[in-house]
Amino acid sequence: MMLLLISTVLCIGIIVSALLAVHLGNTVSAAISAGMASLFAAIIYLVLAAPDVAMTEAAIGSGLTTVIFLYSIRRTLTDGTKEPPEK
Amino acid sequence: MIKRATILLTLVLLGFLFLQMVVGYVPSSTLNPISRHYVASGPDELGAANIVTAVLVTYRGLDTLGEVAVLFISAAGVGLMLRRRTGEKAEEKQRRPSSELVGTAIHFLLPLIFVLGIYIFINGHLTPGGGFQGGAVLASGIMLLLLADPDTHLNHTIVHLLESVSGFGYVVVGVLGLVFAGGFLDNRFLDLGTFGELFSAGAMPIIYVFIGLKVGTELSAVLERMKD
Numbered sequence: 169m170m171l172l173l174i175s176t177v178l179c180i181g182i183i184v185s186a187l188l189a190v191h192l193g194n195t196v197s198a199a200i201s202a203g204m205a206s207l208f209a210a211i212i213y214l215v216l217a218a219p220d221v222a223m224t225e226a227a228i229g230s231g232l233t234t235v236i237f238l239y240s241i242r243r244t245l246t247d248g249t250k251e252p253p254e255k
Numbered sequence: 256m257i258k259r260a261t262i263l264l265t266l267v268l269l270g271f272l273f274l275q276m277v278v279g280y281v282p283s284s285t286l287n288p289i290s291r292h293y294v295a296s297g298p299d300e301l302g303a304a305n306i307v308t309a310v311l312v313t314y315r316g317l318d319t320l321g322e323v324a325v326l327f328i329s330a331a332g333v334g335l336m337l338r339r340r341t342g343e344k345a346e347e348k349q350r351r352p353s354s355e356l357v358g359t360a361i362h363f364l365l366p367l368i369f370v371l372g373i374y375i376f377i378n379g380h381l382t383p384g385g386g387f388q389g390g391a392v393l394a395s396g397i398m399l400l401l402l403a404d405p406d407t408h409l410n411h412t413i414v415h416l417l418e419s420v421s422g423f424g425y426v427v428v429g430v431l432g433l434v435f436a437g438g439f440l441d442n443r444f445l446d447l448g449t450f451g452e453l454f455s456a457g458a459m460p461i462i463y464v465f466i467g468l469k470v471g472t473e474l475s476a477v478l479e480r481m482k483d
Contacts, residue, residue, distance in 0.1 A: 219383035223375070227394075232395060239481040239482055240481065
């Protein structure tokens with residue numbers, strides 16, 4: 169029962185952060201939300217007894233991918249703009 | 256109008272498919288025959304306490320070699336697209352200094368992160384984790400280093416040497432298995448040792464050290480390419 173509750177909360181977290189990633193206008197916030205979705209997924213893997221997958225998801229999905237997204241956002245910005253363009 | 260209708264129809268169809276999956280989902284209570292074989296004879300046959308590693312490194316070792324190859328090709332692609340042409344200097348950008356928090360914490364955290372990464376791939380045959388996870392942890396250590404001091408430059412000679420040697424070593428270990436044991440990537444050409452010891456499970460720790468180093472150096476190289 170407890171497991172079901174935790175899983176449900178985490179699943180809602182994944183869906184909410186994924187929707188945020190799609191709908192947020194600011195690209196930096198969107199990248200962070202996508203990383204958050206991965207983090208929730210990593211926790212749910214751990215809860216469902218798959219620590220191997222959880223480690224990969226936490227390190228690659230929420231860590232490295234987010235940073236690579238942030239780097240690419242900075243690279244694709246035109247010079248002179250400090251903030252990413254709003255939608 | 257037609258476009259919207261098509262999209263709507265596709266969504267409804269997909270939703271219907273997923274609904275069928277959710278409604279008809281029954282958690283399987285028994286293992287299928289091939290999983291039963293892996294679970295039952297994995298520890299005895301290969302001497303690995305972690306069944307996941309036994310499957311990834313030996314039973315499905317060729318798939319793992321394929322994954323490593325895919326990662327290598329992606330890293331090579333990133334390197335090719337973001338290469339700096341000869342003579343082209345990195346533009347001197349006025350960078351904002353990194354936060355003091357990151358700069359101070361890195362002195363404590365970096366060695367710990369590296370030790371954790373190495374621990375994860377050396378103990379891959381005993382505890383959860385393995386080459387990919389350990390390598391990713393190593394790369395996140397490098398990431399922290401790049402965040403703390405954006406002017407850091409990795410020594411490309413060492414990185415490429417480490418990457419090439421570990422990739423080559425992985426294939427050599429596989430061929431050794433083909434020659435001295437049952438097949439390509441068979442770990443039993445070395446003594447299986449005592450079950451649960453660090454030096455056990457034949458060539459599995461060696462393979463995972465190679466994979467860990469390869470994944471770690473590749474991801475670090477990608478990060479460094481993306482940075483500047």
